[in-house]
Amino acid sequence: MHEYSVVQALLEQTENVAKENDAQKVTKIIVKIGVMSGVEPHLLEIAFNTFKEKTICDGAEFVMNIQPLTIECQVCKTVSELEKIHYCCPKCGSIDVKVVDGEDMFLMTLEME
């Protein structure tokens, strides 16, 4: 359960962006959570809604976009979204693949006032 630590980092980051933009309040946060990022979205949401109270994010809407694992085959150049965690090109079977997305967590957009 490291979702609390992730939320702490997220709240700190959000506060900094809000400060830079002279915002008084954050009304909406959009994050992108990769399926291979190691966080459980449901737990992250609970953690966020618990810890946002009395911060600049109090009352903010939390939107999570779940990012499937996306790879680019270095042989046939096909970009695929994987359903199973199997790092292999579904088209040509090559294991020489580059991860395009789905292994990280990003703060994407903030709505502030």
Added chain:
Amino acid sequence: MCQDCGCSITDHIHTDDHSEGHTHSHGDDHAHGHEHSHEHQAAHETLSHNPQLKDSKTIAVITKILDKNNQEAAHNRAHFDKHNVLSINLMSSPGSGKTTLLEHMADMVSFKFGVIEGDLETSRDADRIKAKGIPAYQIQTGSACHLDAFMVHKGLHAMPMDEIDVCFVENVGNLVCPASYDVGSHLNIVLVSIPEGGDKIEKYPVMFRQADLILITKTDLLEHFDYDIEHEKAEARKIKPGVDILEVNIKDAASVQRVIEWIEFKRKMRG
């Protein structure tokens, strides 16, 4: 895109507020006069005072949530590099044999190493390592289920960096949380022991994805468990196709020696 202000309104004439009101020549076959354009001005007004936005502001941030940790991790790595120390993050469930492996390696290695230990409570692991004459620093995380780069940074300054060649970071026993945190190591070794049962790699893919080397430990117990070691290796390579895998049985010195050789090889490959 407008070259002057970066806005996406393309069909406008440049507004220039030069007090002299002079004309620029761009030196190529076109030269255009800069005049005040009310159109462009109006466009900017609409952008910044959109009545629909009601003073609210939407900002595209697009930053990794663990960005600060990653920056600290890079700092740690630079510190290790400066002292020519190879840093290895050891991760696994509790009880898979991380500390025991380090204890056995202490008597066999040709390189000098130190250990940064992470546990929720007690300094037992650091004490075990120190008893072997190896420098060790214990981080007690309290209730935190993983080490992050900031915690490791503290341990780093407690290490006699000029006297060691390799620094192990023995992470908190946990197959989930440590996988999300870069602590500033160069390599990750993930251990999984036979008694844990034959589905751990598939169940915890994020952790095994991070591995540069997977150690299947306690192989002396294979006969007591229904454990298909080749199946586990195949599963690991679905997650990380190029991963190295070694079998370790602490009672078989040759299997420990192979781990040491892997580390030696990696040290050589870093120049």
